[in-house]
Amino acid sequence: MIIQHSVFLRFFARLWLVLSGAWEGSVLGSALDRMGLAVQRWLRGSGLFRFLWRPGALVRGWPESRVCLLFVAILNLPCALARWIYRVGKGVWDGSAVFRLVSSMGGATYVFLGLLMLVMLVAPHDYWNNLYGLIGAAAVCALFAVGSANHSHMRVEGERVGPYLVFFLLCVGGALVNSLSTSLSMRFFAFHLTSFLLVLLVVSAVRSVDDLRRVVALAVAGLAVASLYGCYQSYVGVEIVASQQDLTLNYGMPGRVYSFFDNPNNFAEILAMLLPLNLALLLICKTWRGRFWSLVSLALGVAAIGFTYGRASWIGLAVAILVFLALENWRLVPVMVLLGLCAIPFLPETIYNRILTIGNLKDSSTAYRFYIFDDTFTLLKDYWYRGVGLGSDVMKQVFMGYPSMPDGSFPIHTHNNYLQMWGETGIVGLLSYLGVIFYGLKTGVKAFYRNTDRQVRHLLAAAIGAFCGILVVSLAEYTWFYPRNMFTYWFLFGVILACVKLSRSGQKGNA
Template sequence: MAITESSYVLRFFLAIWLGLKGAAANSGVNRLCRGLERGVSRLLSGSVLWNFAWREGVVSRAWGSSLSCRLFTAIVNIPCAIVKVIWKAGKPVWEDSLFCRLLTALGGATFFFLGLFMTVMLMAPHSSWNNTYALMGAVALTALFIAGSASRRHYRLELDTLGPYMSIYMAFICLALLGSLSTRMSMRFFAFHLTSFLLVLVVVSAVHRYEQLQLMVSLAVLGLSVAALYGCYQGYIGVEVVPSQQDMVVNAGMPGRVYSFFDNPNNFAEQLEMLLPLDLALFLNCRWRGKVLSLLSLVLGVVAIGYTYGRASWIGLALAVVVFVALLDWRWIPVLLLLGLAAIPFLPETIYNRILTIGNTQDSSTQYRFTIYDTTANLMRDYWHRGVGLGSDIMKKVFQTYPTNFDGSYPIHTHNNYLQMWGEAGIWGILSFLGLLLWQLKKGVKALRAADPKLRRMLAAAIGAFCGIMVIGLAEYTWFYPRNMFTYWFLFGVIAACVKLAKAEQPAQA
């Protein structure tokens, strides 16, 4: 801190920032924005559509006190109830056992070990990673939390906190497994869904204070930073150009796309899009030493996502930042857009040329996606109501009963998260999935009112990142690589944990 205070450079930039902040606060533009904000707020508050979208739904209102909520939550918490009974019955023995006391203590820090799990998962090379490790890790983390709940009366698996749509969604996932055209082929993908569900459940149950949330997120960002560093190294030395990953005519001269510890550059770019906004929140929330580390991580991540040449992820990350800024203070959006436009001339030529191909219908990858959508339409006509069952394996098999793509090949998935979910779980599966996402995002936005500044920034970053990955899901099947699926639901859990913490603040504020 002493070094920071004596740094003329940092003091110079700090003075500039404070000057700009003061000037902006007293400017006519700021007053105009405030007036516009009040006008829009009054207009929306009287809108029937706005009130319908913003109000608490009937299902959501009734969920907490419903028999279904109490029953499902009680079933999930049977292990916690058992260990609490064991602890009460054998408390003297338990307290005399070093192993039991250590296990209980570690269980109280489940959030820390969840962060370590994310660190390891994000740093593991593709050749060394097995998705069974994720299931084993999720089960171990759940068991550790259950063990830690023995001596902690208020510790439980908070299924009710996740709202009604998580239970409904998981119910339809189970039905999609039972109704699969090949239950054997769908079991592996059911394990991925189970892993994701346990991760969300542990995140929202293990976090009770913002400091715990920040430590958990920091560990995940640490893993991403190592992956980003390796991605930057790949970009520096160069990687082999893979023709199947880029149009060699439209993208002539573009170098090979980096992939870091992941199998594909798009997979790596999606990981960066989901976690870099959380890194931005850490940068804003941390003290100077943490700010330096977070800034270094951000620089590595931005450079690495540039080297992936993943256009959908670039759009997703840009949207994530816009949503993040808009949720905190929308008046900075014009400044953000101007800075973005001003940065274009400074972009490397290869990245600038890659940006120009966005929306280019002559690009082979764009053309191939639309071909896959046409082929998917054939399948959906027959299975839109019930779905074919969980997983891309069974969907690939069903695709082979229909006409091929123009090149004689069959799709291996739909290249779209929502079409894929619809094709796997049927109409009720996709509706429950969309209901879950929209419900959680709405709860997140509403919770921004109650959150303290640090929590508000973390929540805004998580919502922005989730909006970004949802948009990417329109052009990519982001769950085809299971590690991305696990990070997707970890991010969902971060939103749920922030909402929980914000809700816990309300009685104190009142």
């Protein structure tokens, strides 16, 4: 009751309504309205826009294609086996309290998916093994299969991932087989498999907006715990690591917090991916209690990403918010940009100084990236068509056959997702990866504009924004180097596809 009657929350809610109303009636708002209508008319008449917007022949024919039908049939073999076993011993199974319990749990697989994400986000680095991700994803998949035994509506909806992801998986498999060191590539194949299972679970286990909201809420709860610990680290102080910050240009900057993730950039990337979903939860919560805790979690996350001093992730989060606003109400974008620029001088001095180093080639970490890019392009001259094989371990080994960087060291990865995929899987793998990205964003944006459910729209706008943000971060960071970040990346992609599914099926959560 205290939260429901919170003066603090009611004040900000009323302030938002006042500002929104003032903006709607302002001269600038009206001018932007007219400009927006003009842009929309121009886009509708643009041949390039119509070409990009229309579904391609491959996407149109995918659900009914033999490849898709075979792919879905293979994915559903465990469910088919579970149903057959259930039918054979129906009387026995129906009388088993254990089976009824496990079956009920399987019917709520989305809860265990959310719990898996929560555990991944709060497990300390020293206690985490990346194999746990695969074991957890496989266990939730097994639970889903058991639940499908007496829930006929449950099936693995593999057709919803689209043709490009399937082709990318084939390229990943090819990169394993053709790797210069298959033994080094094997564990990275396990990471890709885990990621694919997470996408399938999000798409297949979520059947309503309420399901999706609960999955996201559990993931955000894990993020809140990690953020709280990150804020605590900032309070007590952490060791300054010279390799993580230029001590000359960033004089006076404290140690960068990393929470449970060993490296501040890893933590910052996870925050950049999940904070927009946290914002969406704040907007769709039905109770003041939910809004309060969403607001607390959001505040902790924003503070934590500041304390990471991760410049690429700051930019990524800014892009995510701008894309979110562009989808929700694009007229707010220039206002937000203006407010953001005006707020910069009021930031803490260390954060302000850190922002000033963005793009500064005198910064050692920035210069180091360009050395890595130079070495990467040298490697790609020899392996552009086939790649060196799956994983950064193989690439690190190959790099050692080329001249070292000026400091005598060799790159351990390319510091760029796109170059990394090119170097690992070859040009075909890179193109398939770009196809996955384009497919996810295109179907997501189209679903957003065709959907009328407020909750789905908020979640979809946040997921698309977050995905765009991490794509920008991926220009300066290899965001999959830390597997938990990779798992979160594909979980986010799965959220987009789940929203698309809900948009197409017209399913809604309980009011």
